[in-house]
Amino acid sequence: VLAQKQGKVVSRQTLLDEVWSDTVVGDEVLSRAISLLRGSLGDQRTNPKYIRTAPRQGYELIEPVLILETTGKKRRWLSLGSVAALVVLALLWLATPDTQPRASIAILPPKVHSDEADLGFVSEGIAEHLINGLSRNSSLEVVARRASFGVRDTDLNLDVIGDRLNANYLIEGSLRREHDDLYLSLFLVDIEAGTNLWSEELTGKRLAVLEDNALAAAQTALAGVTHIEQLITLPIAEAEISEIAYRKYLEARYQWTLRGEKRIARSIDLLREAIAQSPNFAPAYLALAQSLATQPFYTEVPLDAQFKEARELARQAEQMSADMQADVLALEGFMSMKEWRWQSAGEALRTAIEHDAVNVNARYWYSIYLAQLGRYDESLLHMQRAIELDPISAVFNDRMGLAHVYVGNLEAAEIYFEAAKDLGYLESTQPLSVLLYLLRRKAWDEMEAYLIRIGGDPGWVVPLVSGLRIPAKRDDAVRRIESYPTTALLQALKVPTWVLYGEHNRAFNAFTLDP
Helix, strand or coil: CCCCCCCCEEEHHHHHHHHCCCCCCCHHHHHHHHHHHHHHHCCCCCCCCCEEEECCCEEEECCCEEEEECCCCCCEEEEECCCHHHHHHHHHHHHCCCCCCCEEEEECCCEECCCCCHHHHHHHHHHHHHHHHHCCCCCEEECCCCHHHHHCCCCCCHHHHHHHHCCCEEEEEEEEEECCEEEEEEEEEECCCCEEEEEEEEEECCHHHHHHHHHHHHHHHHHHHCCCCCCCCCCCCHHHCCHHHHHHHHHHHHHHHHCCHHHHHHHHHHHHHHHHHCCCCHHHHHHHHHHHHHHHHCCCCCHHHHHHHHHHHHHHHHHHCHHHHHHHHHHHHHHHHHCCCHHHHHHHHHHHHHHCCCCHHHHHHHHHHHHHCCCHHHHHHHHHHHHHHCCCCHHHHHHHHHHHHHCCCHHHHHHHHHHHHHCCCCCCCCHHHHHHHHHHHCCHHHHHHHHHHCCCCHHHHHHHHHHHHCHHHHHHHHHHHHCCCCCHHHHHHHHHHHHHHCCHHHHHHHHHHCC
16 A cells, blocks of 8 residues: 555555455554564664654655566565565565554653652662563563663653654653652553553552552553453562562662672672561562572672572572462573583473563573573574563673674674673673684784773783784793683683684693683
8 A cells, every 4th residue: 555655645544444444453553564564674763764654644655666567466566675575475464354463562661750769760660560561461562671761761752762662552651759658650652643542640658559550550541442451460469568678679670680799799688688578578589599599600609509599599489479480490490501400401491481481581591501502593593582572681682792693793793792881781791702702803902901801810811812813922822821820710711712822732631620
């Protein structure tokens, strides 16, 4: 239809009437269809090459088309630039009456009208609760768990937000506190039309109850304007959980998502305090287990003791709530992998994904698992799924960079590494992979700076990098490196360094000594 009227604005109603003439669909189907077409064509809403949005009117195909006659059938095939097949297949697929593209929604953390620091964590907690709850509805596509957080507190217009988040609808709002009461205002917005479809103000003293009420209200509002089924809201049963404990939990989760020695330590302290306040707080037990299990990879804390306590806490969390099963399996898979129990790790991670296909930690850890088995293409696919679910996670962007390194996509790797730094993730937990990336780029100065930044002594770092850069300096580099006391970092680097230097006997000896 757009091609037949190329160069003219086609109203939304005309598209609905002509494309879906034999079935009844809502506006969200058209919005999603346009979004899918743009995605297939590599088009953008804000700077379109093919499909332009005419605000509150419709759409215009701005790329000239060729009309090709086919033989044997009275059908015209459209050629749009160099992507004819994509357009035709997409149009035919979207026109199928049985195809009902899911409504897509993004949730922004409510804007905080206060200088109180803890309300920022409360705001993110409310958005997280809405995302998790709405994700249970199979007919609704909810934009990544933290994806929409990337556009919070900005002046972007709805078109830009919709383009970045690839969503038809948006839930936004505001949060304030007066005395002991929280006031939450929520709005449901049709991004394409730029209209406000629903609003509601909720109030309460207990955050957990306010979150559940917000989720129930949002589901009712969405059911009224889309084809989603109204689900029964399942409260977290927070009756025995204190307000103080819940807010400590929210901050702890925020700290853990950014990783780092100090952040994980802070997360652990907050979660222990939350559990002391509310001993039946199942999510806090799981969160503490995750923080303890990952801490050894950012500090010198012994792994065995941390894993032992993490497993006990995860078991307690699962006993308190059956909803924790997928998370517990994912964590067990991660710990088994770090213990080199490959079969157990793979089984646990695959089962976690089967139970919960949108479990981001399961996807993330399974990607690491596959990479360590040398299955790099599969690793990249699972990491792509994780990054779709949580595209502004600093840790996930870092890992996505590594996944691209393994398959040789260095330009893509650099984009994700830079994104990870911009999002607050300062260093990777896998220095050998980052060094491989820098080595392939021959980024010697960056390699030297990186090694020193993660704890390397300039006395051995400088000659090591010089030996890689200039083969004639390798003999001197070997002598200087061997004269230094061996640290964990230096020992880990000796095997690949000696291999690259051609020092095969030294590489073998270093490998057999590597704990």
